[in-house]
Amino acid sequence: MSQCIIPPDLDLYQKLSNAADARIVFIAGLPGTGKSLLFQQLTILADEAGRVVHTMQWDDARQAFEAPERLALYPEIDNLTHPGVRKAVGLWVRQGVQNWHAIHPDPKHLLVIELPVVGGRFIELLQPEEDVVEPLLTSDQTTVLVPVPTNALRQQIEGFRAETFANPRDAHEEKDAPPYIVNDLWLASRRLYNRWNGVPDDNARDARYDETVVRAVFERLCRFRRTELLRIDQVFPTTGSAYDRSVPIQSIRATQQEVEAAYARLATLFPGQSAEHATDGWSEY
Numbered sequence: 001m002s003q004c005i006i007p008p009d010l011d012l013y014q015k016l017s018n019a020a021d022a023r024i025v026f027i028a029g030l031p032g033t034g035k036s037l038l039f040q041q042l043t044i045l046a047d048e049a050g051r052v053v054h055t056m057q058w059d060d061a062r063q064a065f066e067a068p069e070r071l072a073l074y075p076e077i078d079n080l081t082h083p084g085v086r087k088a089v090g091l092w093v094r095q096g097v098q099n100w101h102a103i104h105p106d107p108k109h110l111l112v113i114e115l116p117v118v119g120g121r122f123i124e125l126l127q128p129e130e131d132v133v134e135p136l137l138t139s140d141q142t143t144v145l146v147p148v149p150t151n152a153l154r155q156q157i158e159g160f161r162a163e164t165f166a167n168p169r170d171a172h173e174e175k176d177a178p179p180y181i182v183n184d185l186w187l188a189s190r191r192l193y194n195r196w197n198g199v200p201d202d203n204a205r206d207a208r209y210d211e212t213v214v215r216a217v218f219e220r221l222c223r224f225r226r227t228e229l230l231r232i233d234q235v236f237p238t239t240g241s242a243y244d245r246s247v248p249i250q251s252i253r254a255t256q257q258e259v260e261a262a263y264a265r266l267a268t269l270f271p272g273q274s275a276e277h278a279t280d281g282w283s284e285y
Contacts, residue, residue, distance in 0.1 A: 003044050003246050005236045012230055015145070019228075020046040023107065023141035024097070026125060028115035028222060030189060030214065032157050032182045034147045034232055039114055042145075047247035051110040054100060056252045058116045061096075062089050064254045070263065074275060079178055083120070084266060084275035090124040092254045092262040097125070098133040100252055111252070115144075117221060118185045120279030127285045128224045137225060144227040146218045153233055154209045189217045192283055196220065221283065 006013045019025045019042060027042070029035050043053050062081065065088050074082035100111055115122045126144075128134060136142060149157055186209055193213045194201050215229055254262070270278045 004041050004048075006041055012232070015228060015230060016042050017045050017049075019143055019145060020049050020051060020110070022110065022143050023101075024111045024113065024136070024143075026113050026115045026142070026144040026225070027147070028117050028126070028144055028218065029146050029148070030118060030182075030185055031116065032154070032186075033149050033214075034157065035114055035116075037236065038145065038147055038230070039112060042112055043247055043249060046110050046112070050108065052104075052106075052108050052250070053247065054104070054109060054111045054250045054252055056093075056096070056111065056113040058089075058114055058121050060251055061093070061253055062086075064256075064259050065089050065092075065262070067259075079181055081121075082275070083277065083279040084270065086120050087270065087275070087278035088259070088262045088266045089254075090120065090122065090279075091265050092258050093122055093124055094129065094131060094133050095258070096252055096254060097137075098131075101133070101136060117218075118188050120282030123221075123282050126222055126225060140226060142226060144222050144225045146222065146227060146229045147232050148211050148214050148218070148229050149232045151209060151211055153235065154211070156235055189214060193217050 004013070006016065016038065025042060027035050027039050039055075039057070043055065046053050062085060065085050070085065070088075071082075074084035074088075076082060076085075097111070097113075113122070113125065115125060117123055117126065125137065128138075190210070190213055191201060193199070193216055197216075211231075218229060219227070266275060266278065
């Protein structure tokens with residue numbers, strides 16, 4: 001029996017099922033939009049289709065970059081990863097994808113990557129570059145899925161997120177961004193939209209989530225990749241955490257040598273205190 005909780009008669013199910021045939025799937029979006037649930041459900045459908053599933057998630061991948069000696073130089077402040085750490089991960093991630101592609105050429109292998117995007121988290125995978133992995137990322141073998149909850153559903157998700165943050169059900173939920181950071185990242189998206197559209201910032205209006213704004217922002221951020229924006233308008237019944245992995249997966253992390261190489265590049269590109277600005281302008285490409 002399928003472990004997928006999304007009903008097969010929904011368009012969302014069909015789009016996830018289609019994505020399970022891809023080579024690489026990015027699940028991009030704001031926190032609190034259902035990325036983790038879609039990530040989980042996609043891995044289930046891919047496993048049922050006979051795929052060998054590999055995954056890369058921000059909170060998991062960045063751990064290799066957070067050795068004590070690195071955090072002494074690039075400390076986390078108010079639950080926010082230092083821009084230098086974010087950039088170091090970004091300096092590695094495209095090579096990480098290319099390495100995976102070379103090591104696992106058999107098409108039965110699927111790579112699913114969570115892209116938090118805002119603030120420069122894995123944004124490098126959406127940016128066009130003249131390197132060996134770009135043709136793969138722009139091909140029809142790679143697809144980007146962006147969950148966009150309706151305004152009404154977003155209110156329910158926010159309440160659920162606050163509950164799981166206060167009472168986490170597993171170690172992954174303990175690492176979820178607190179509600180105030182979730183809101184800050186929404187505000188950052190709103191300000192991008194305002195700037196791109198010549199709209200003066202209005203803090204009162206900015207405080208309200210708007211699905212139209214999210215859709216427009218991610219259409220622009222993902223414009224160099226084959227992308228589907230998924231309208232999410234209902235809650236699906238869950239019995240555990242969206243981080244539960246009920247099928248075999250293989251997580252991708254940087255090696256110690258790759259971490260050292262990334263930080264060496266970071267030190268060259270952003271020496272000393274300039275690392276505090278390493279992710280400035282992350283959305284401009």
